[in-house]
Amino acid sequence: MPFIIVISLMSGCGKKEPYVYAGVELLENGNMEEGEPGDPLPSGWGKWGQGATEEQLGHITYITDSEDDNSYIKIDTITKENNFIYAYQSIENNIPKGKKLKLTVKIKTENLTGGGAAIAIRCNVKGKAAQFVSTQWKIPIEGTKDWxxxxxxxxxxxxxxIESITAFLLFTSDTSGTVYFDDASLIY
Structure with a gap:
């Protein structure tokens, strides 16, 4: 009997409680509603890419849909190998050191083929990635799918x-089609 009790006690040791997020929002304008029609992106957001042409970056646009009373980021282009583009937002103040991060984004796709879309969190030291996580190669975001x-x-x-944190909304390499991003939230 004592042997069974010891095993029973040992099996419960080392279990970690799940992390509880405080729900503190880090992104500015994650719902993408702040900005004017004709603005290149919602307030607080930027765009860039690796090997990106000005034409490709021009296909990252801010859409205000008056019928749905909704605004979002649209990317509609073609990327090649070692070429990807993205919308992003960086946080440089009040870095939540010692906390875990969770990025949640609503995404809609239309005829998205190839590498597809992804979302990512990057924590930087001296402008270089020190901690990184992405949905790329783990959770397929492709095809045609509603929000x-x-x-x-x-x-x-x-x-x-960590000196800064960046949230990425990615249109990955070797991809064609359309992706929409909305209601981004980065919390700790």
């Missing part, structure tokens, strides 16, 4: 040396 919520979590705590 769906996707989530990625940084399962380690933000390091004490």
């Amino acid at each position: 769906t919520t996707y989530t990625v979590e940084l399962n380690e705590r933000v390091r004490s040396d």
Whole structure:
């Protein structure tokens, strides 16, 4: 009998309680409603890419849909190998050191083929990635699909040396089609 009790006690040791997010929002204008029709992007958001042409970056646009009373980011282009583009937002103040991060984004796709879309969190030291997590190669975001919520979590705590955090809305390499991003939330 004592042997069974010891095993029973040991099997419960080392279990971690699930991380509880405080729900503190880090993104500015994550719902993408702030901005004017004709603005290149919603307030607080930027765009860039690796190997991106000005034409490709021009296909990252801010859409205000008056029928649905909704605004979002649309990317509609073609990327090649080692070429990707993205909308992003960086946080440089009040870095939540010692906390875990969760990025949630609503995404809609139309005829998206190839690498597809992805969302990512990058924690930087001196402008270089020190901690990184992405849905790419883990959760396919492709094809034609109505608005769906996707989530990625940084399962380690933000390091004490992190200087900035960036949330990415990605149109990955070797991709063609259309993707829409809305209601982004980065919490700790």
